[in-house]
Amino acid sequence: MTPPRLTGWLLALPGLIFVAVFLVLPLARTLSEGGVNLSVWADPYFQGRLWWTLAQAGVTTLAALLVGVPLAFLLSRFEVRGKALFLRLLLLPFVTPTLVAVLGLSALLGPQGWVTKLTGVDLSDTPVLLLLGNLFFNLPVMVRLGYAGFARVPVNAVGAARSLGASAWRAALGVALPLALPGVLAGAVLVFLYSALSFGLPLALGGERYGTLEVEIYTLTALQLRLSEASALIVGQLLLTLVATAAYVRLSSGGVGVAAGGLPGARGGAQAALLGLGALVMLVCFAPLLAVVVRGVLGSGGPTLAYWQAVLADPDTPLLAWNTVRFGLLALLGAGLLGGLYALGAWRAQSRVLDLISLLPLMVSPVSLAVGYLLAFPALAATLPMLIAAYTLLALPLV
Structure with missing residues (x-):
């Protein structure tokens, strides 16, 4: 056998x-x-690209944790109407083509975007668009993996802490979070990896000033044919992602308890937090998609099907x-x-x-x-x- x-x-x-x-x-x-020219890492320019790559991925991960983890916890502890549909819809941004996200963010926040015209604030020459693009794709990953982690925490563990006098937030931070931590950290690692290795978003939204290592690799290989320098960047990026991926594999194997069932309805502060965080996630993850749809049927003179007719013709x-x-x-x-x-x-x-x-x-x-x-x-x-x-x-x- x-x-x-x-x-x-x-x-x-x-x-x-x-x-x-x-x-x-x-x-x-x-x-x-072309060999691997490791001396490229002594160049302050490429060091700056490395630090910016890590910084924008780190900021994205922190924002995803601050928004996604509390929402994931609340979704796992309370029965919410439409929860299953909401979690399924969060798959949509993750599988959206990069160009669609770029078009949606530009329609909202670009130089001629609707929000830009309304507020007079132009974010196109800042890293904000890139960070929002990262969150568009990766916030759903954090919410879904965080929810999976918290759903494995037994309800009676949190209930026992409450019965011993712990407040709701103390029970969440002291009992539920440590038990769900492997799933939460696995989500954070994936968000960091996806943000650090993103190519289309930094190329389209970051421009020359906010390009990442991936954009630099593209420039060196496809445009300048400097393969030895590009190879050094590839090796450095591989080492970084190998460590992060190994951490993800180790963390994603964790998990305790069983799936929660018979959940109560949310009330008071929990309900307000659910509504607020849910609305924020919906805004970040679906406003760009809605903007693309609206732009496809809205011309300078109002609603129109001319764009669709041109495509079909x-x-x-x-x-x-x-x-x-x-x-x-x-x-x-x-x-x-x-x-x-x-x-x-x-x-x-x-x-x-x-x-x-x-x-x-x-x-x-x-x-x-x-x-x-x-x-x-x-x-x-x-x-x-x-x-x-x-x-x-x-x-x-x-x-």
């Missing part, structure tokens, strides 16, 4: 081979092409729609098959190494991978198989 650990590794083997071919090999090709629209659907379905098929086998194997093997490997696509710069694909597989450039392989790789950790 085959040992469970060996069976697990055999089930994960197709996924491991896929990651080796389409992640490790291209990345190694990028790093070996464009002869390229059917091809674009077909490409979107088939790329998504093919990536779903690949990631579902490889990721499903891998997940079953990781569960059978109970291996943190497999858990860590599964998250590697989140740790690597997409820009450096794209350059690696061109260097390692030149014959497959601009082909459907290469595109689907890249999409599948990005979806693999989610599966």
